[in-house]
């Protein structure tokens with residue numbers, strides 16, 4: 319069987335006396351769109367930070383593209399970081415840089431390409447993210463919420479990553495903007511062959527976009543299944559999460 323793009327085994331995360339993850343397993347295959355969900359404080363953001371090497375787990379193994387990242391050296395980590403892009407909550411763009419300059423940041427950091435070529439690549443990524451050409455010259459403060467997210471996506475795909483992490487991509491968007499962003503994620507997966515991991519509370523995104531959804535609870539991944547299977551789970555935590563009125567409305571919209 320092909321090596322998973324992400325493989326987490328026996329992960330433990332502890333802050334002082336608080337154990338956030340214990341013996342947690344999670345894996346993602348090439349080309350999948352997988353969401354991480356769970357109650358507030360269940361450790362979604364922390365898991366994402368550990369997978370992306372921003373934080374080290376207390377114990378366990380995290381493999382990216384088959385390579386162990388726990389205890390990895392700086393040079394190897396730098397090389398691996400090139401292979402994934404990340405979109406943080408609120409976009410996290412540099413406010414003093416234009417969209418083109420923002421998208422160029424990872425290209426300048428990781429390549430020695432000439433400035434004119436970097437500009438051309440940045441414009442291509444801006445177009446791929448569904449922004450009009452004139453957005454390249456604008457500053458983040460001059461963009462709508464949806465455009466900021468797209469600019470952040472353009473930056474995340476600047477280095478042609480194999481893997482994309484999205485932290486709450488539709489948070490703060492109106493339903494039309496959120497649906498458009500969902501479409502963008504599907505389009506990017508299909509055209510660029512990306513593997514995508516999304517942390518989200520957005521039930522519409524879960525139904526529309528994901529292949530599987532990993533549910534975090536009781537310090538581990540309780541289940542990682544397609545939505546139609548997960549939402550039929552008998553586990554009390556999963557049932558409670560998916561049986562509120564908003565969850566029922568999102569499920570009904572799929573029928």
Ligand SMILES: Nc1ncnc2c1ncn2[C@@H]1O[C@H](COP(=O)(O)OP(=O)(O)OP(=O)(O)O)[C@@H](O)[C@H]1O
Pocket residue numbers: 333338356357358359360361362363364365
């Ligand atoms: N650096 C840290 N030091 C101490 N505790 C932390 C740290 N980072 C996270 N925690 C704790 O770990 C737990 C999990 O936090 P995390 O932010 O990963 O949850 P989450 O599932 O992403 O929550 P939310 O949906 O509210 O964003 C929380 O109890 C949090 O207080």
